[in-house]
Amino acid sequence: MRKLALPDDVLLKVDKAARYIGNEVNSIVKNPAKVDVRIAMCFPDVYEIGMSHLGIQILYEMFNSRPDVWCERVYSPWPDLHKVMKEQGIGLFGLESQEPVRKFDFMGITLQYEMCYTNMLGLIDLAGLPLYAKERTDDMPLVVVGGPCTYSPEPIAPFIDFFYIGDGETVYDRVIDLYKEMKALGTYSRKAFLREVCHIPGIYVPSLYEVTYNSDKTICSFEPIFDDVPAKIRRQVVTDLDRAPYPEKPVVPHVRAIQDRSVIEVMRGCIRGCRFCQAGMTYRPNRERSLETVEKYALAQLKATGYEEISLSSLSTSDYSRLPELIDFLIDHCGKNHVNISLPSLRIDAFSLDVMSKVQDIRKSSLTFAAEAGSQRLRDVINKGITKEDILAGSEAAFEGGWNRVKLYFMLGLPTETEEDRRAIGELADGIAALYYDTVPKEKRTGRVNINVSTSFFVPKPFTPFQWYRMFSPSEYLTRAKCVNDTIKSSLNHKSITYNWHDGDISVLEGIFALGDRRVAPAIKYAYEHGALFDAWNDFFQPERWTEAFAATGVDTDFYVGRIKPFSEILPWDFIDCGISRKFLEGEWERAMSASVTRNCREGCSGCGCASYSAGICPGH
């Protein structure tokens, strides 16, 4: 019997002890004596969130398919256990072996959102490693980071040994082979390995670059220290998803995860070019899995897990070209086998309404429109290809079909936004409510229509046409939310509309991490050392702690988020070549300013630069 890392009295004291015992269905246990490389794959958030993350399941499958590698999973201990581990000196451990991560070769951390940075430090700290990479010694695991946050790596660069930029399925084998070879030859040292690994495409070793600054705080130069270190890091892309690894036997969580279901990724990348959306840019080109492959994995996963629900994953599932056939297949297979089909938010049209009525309980489900902006002008600015007519026609059809709940998502703080645009949010919601009462006769109504409006605050992200744009103060954001609220409250159908808005403090902090450079790192360290943890959780997030951290470490946050930057300025992420050309982004910014829309990839190529990957929807390969 495996010995658990945590003693019995600790397991009985902490909340949801089953998060920490490993031993899940389909988890992989190997003989440590028979593997050469041990990897701790970490997700810096709680088990229930991390176990829902598809990327880790893919990499877990990929790494463990190598007989010489054992990859285990690690999630952030909940604050109750974090405290106990610190107090009792219990080291972070891999769930499978229950052995200390400190003994492993690699500590891989996926960063899916900026607000988990303090949790990332928590993992490094609990593992027994110094927070700053330069203080680590040769006997410690190498800390490698991947995921969407690597497109803005600088604020966390001093903590990380190396970054992996792009799809994880491409060059990790080369990284591991290099490590094994250096170990076998006896040439391994931390320093020597990092110097070598930087030659593998997609790998960024921050310690091999030097940054200088101008007196106005802007970056003067960002250069490799040695001639052979690449000046540009090219994002890695899987060109054929059908041949890429994908789990047939995903690990089934013990504790109910956010995604308590089988998830099949149908495609990667998005054909839409929404100008605010980082994922829409950095996952290009749009690549589909074939229908046959998707069906094969769906059947295999359901059999190997026993899940009673299956879902499809992609940035925009409505755009999957084989969706009608796939849905038919799923309805046919799942209907016979008591498996529910959970559809992600599809674009609302006759097809999706028909599908939804077949697989969901209309009484319980709601329609979702990610309109993002209230007015047509502003939707054109952000290139959100949805019109008021689309929304109203979709709503009308849905109301006729029996739905009476609608969710509307918007952003506040978008470039060129005026008070008129903010009021348009309330007016659109009111218009949809009015449409319900016009469409559905009194005798067929089951109570009031329920329109749920949510706004978040726009955070400019690297590698989007809005990367030069600014943010506003939390109080300015609240004023804008109040404008929406006032419009809704004074509308005719205000009793049918509820309005929620996000916290401005968290959005601004997210912006500082997304747009910051290396000089932000000490503030993150300070905040962690002064108790910040689980910042993505409202219950734990304390804005004062961050205000104090920036003040104590001399970080001028307005420099990063409070000004519109000129095209001429060197941005902290400019050294990454993510496939999208600078010319395209600048052109898109100009088109945004004139509210001109850009066609999507299926309508025709707009020359973003990603055709250089010769994959997916891009022409000419």
Next chain:
Amino acid sequence: MTTLRFRFAKYGAMRYLGHLDLLRYFQKAVRRADIPVAYSGGFSPHQIMSFAMPLSVGLTSEGEYFDIGLEEPGGPSTSAPDETPSLSGQAEETGNSSLSGASPVTSAAPLLTAEEYRAALQEAMVDGIDILSAGFLPEGGKKAMAEVAAAGYIIYYKGLLPDKSPEEISSFFQTAEKIPVTKKTKRGERELDLKQLVYRFESGTFSEAFFAEHPFLEQNPDFHMAPGEPYFYTLVNASSGDNVRPEFLMQALTGVDFEADGFLNLGVHRTDLYSGSKEEGFQSLSNCLNYS
């Protein structure tokens, strides 16, 4: 509908899995094992599955039970739609109301033998759960949850040792006329007499033979479980109204405030669940089953 009852052991790392997570674990396991479990009707059908009695997190057991309804051979499971759909997913998950929600169907011949179903389910297990036996409930048999009247437990010390010797503790139980305790419930406090609700209580000492008899009782070197160290065996009321927690019993008998540290100092292992009554005798929940 044919009802199939499984007896299982819970031990090792899985002792830390909570009851709701265990339900989800078995719902998936039954599907992986390709057991033709019946589903309720209604818009969100759920498996006809019910557990005899939850086991607290941290306890081990060799006497856990759950029942499932089997789909009729030759046709998909059909039963009357739920008249009162559960309001929350949680309530549906437990499947507690499932047996009563199903329409009575005359028993048809099962597809496999009970032992074949047991072996299939065992194949789908992880370390820490073992399917010990399976059997069909005879026609008219009550579901496990409704049947449970008593539970057997082995109790041992983890860290702290009480001043009273094991002999003193058990003789106190034998000689006391009344053992009054206050039970805190959701509705307030209630006075109970443990003498009426505890049917057996005796002490013994661990030995290799004893561990061989109870393979799922793990010998943890951190606890007082070496051969020669004391244990207690008790048979207590486990009905829904008067259920006795062995930890509270030990507290009453020893006078030690085990509750102060959240009962971390007591180890508890459930040996079996019983139907019947004090007057007419108790039988293991596995006794009434047909194994063919």
